[in-house]
Amino acid sequence: MDFALNDIQQMLKDSAGKFIHNDYDFETRQKYSHSELGYSEDNWQLFAELGWLALPFAEEFGGLDGNATDLMVLMTELGKGLIVEPYLSTVVLAGNAIQRGGTAEQKEALIGGIVGGELKLAFAGLEAQSATDISSINTQASTAGSGLVLNGKKQVVLHAQSADKLVVAARSHNNNGNIALYLVDANAEGVAAHHYPTNDGARASDLTFTNVAAELLGDSDDAAAVIQAVLNDAIVAVSAEAVGVMDKMLAATVEYTKVRKQFDVPISTFQILQHNMVDMFMECEQARSMLYYAAITIGGGNSEEQVAEANKASQFLKWKVGQAARLVGQTAVQLHGGMGVTDELDVGHMFKRLTMINTLFGSMDIHLDNLVKQRQAA
Incomplete structure (x- = not known):
């Protein structure tokens, strides 16, 4: 596998990372979340200008012809900001369904509005x-x-x-x-x-x-394959978001243990806590590796064998990310102490987002159960 980013992926990573760092700190995110709309319309228009809304769509409709790996790169960076804009619903889910299953006329009528930021789904x-x-x-x-x-x-x-x-x-x-x-x-x-x-x-x-x-939507009344493909892409998207959240939680936890003192020394010097943070790091990296595998597999082709492998990869990914998120989230909260669950600190909100991601498109337990049943039936 080639893990090097291409030019477009590097551009996505850099632009999203810069946006989160400069314009989407935790306090700003909370302001958007508690607004009547629930997100920032100005940010949505910025997403359009940066090309993020065009990512999965065909060039003939104004898109960038992006794939699951491109989506993974963008969502990992956006996950670090806990974004509340409707990117998942409009682009990854509904827009993707139109791209995959709509007629040429429907794509022509709708995708341009999505790419331009005028249409939300x-x-x-x-x-x-x-x-x-x-x-x-x-x-x-x-x-x-x-x-x-x-x-x-x-x-x-x-x-x-x-x-x-x-x-x-x-x-x-x-x-x-x-x-x-x-x-x-x-x-x-x-x-x-x-x-x-x-x-x-x-x-x-x-x-x-x-x-x-x-x-x-489309010419056929059998959309099962389209729906499954959309869900596979969505699982990659939220799993990438979760990896971004976990990266942020790990960094915040390591930094906190360096400044929090007990017995006149930083608690980061305590070996048991070092072991806890190593466990967090290992889970983050294992989830990232599974994410790379699933993203590459899901974008691998449309033959019956490739589709079956993509479906299995998305199930493994959702299980592994759910497992990692539970350990990383719980450990981060524990090492922060009581303040780890306060509204004023971002760690508790990151844990909530990881918990929500686990419930989307089937929990890790559901996907593990499905994998076991498939194995037993083979």
């Missing part, structure tokens, strides 16, 4: 009972006159509050058992939304669809 995919199993989705599409309508419920739809359009996974209107994707106006008649802040400072919504007018 949310992905209403999995449901409470479905975890990682898209086949158990209950939301139903049906025909109504010459059009289509949706009925059903979606929970924890990230950044639906700020979305202009929704990409919704539902059972096909053809009643053939397929899972299809549909486009819905976020403010359409029949969409009922309960918006709320999440534990990590972001925003999410529970949505109910009652005879909501919808448009089929």
Whole structure:
């Protein structure tokens, strides 16, 4: 494997790192998180100017033709700032679904708005009972006159509050058992939304669809492969974000133990605490290695064998990152003492974000269980 960054990846890393360092400190992030919108619209326009919103999209629609490895580089840096902007929901999830599954006309109509920062999206995919199993989705599409309508419920739809359009996974209107994707106006008649802040400072919504007018995304009503590919990319994105968060937590913990004294000496001189921080470092590096492997594998091709390997790699990644995040987060909080869980210190908020990431797209326990079942069935 070649771990060297290419020119575009180095540009992404440098621009994101500079932005977080200069313009997105913890206090600023908290101000955005507690605002009515829940993020900064000025930052969103800056993301567009820097090309971050264009990353996964084809050049013919104004994109950069980026892949999972490019996404990994950007999200690792953004993770260090605990960003609250709707990048995951708009670009990685819903926008990616349009890029992978939409018709040429739909891509032409929508992707330019995403790249330019004018259009925000949310992905209403999995449901409470479905975890990682898209086949158990209950939301139903049906025909109504010459059009289509949706009925059903979606929970924890990230950044639906700020979305202009929704990409919704539902059972096909053809009643053939397929899972299809549909486009819905976020403010359409029949969409009922309960918006709320999440534990990590972001925003999410529970949505109910009652005879909501919808448009089929793409030409096919079988979007299972598209949804799985989108989820694989999303797992790489949030795992990269988690690695960035863990890097920041490790650095903060090492620095704190150098200045915190007990018995008139820095607690960093205590061997047991040194061992704890070495364990944190090892978990960070193991998670990073698994992240590299998964990102390269997921971008490896579209043959049946390559897709199967990509699906397995994303499951291994989610399990390993969840395991690492638990140890790194808990140890960081423990070594900071009581202040590690206060609102005034960023360490507690980083731990909350790691906890939230573990629940997204299936927890580490769910993915481990799936891997075991696959192994037993082989």
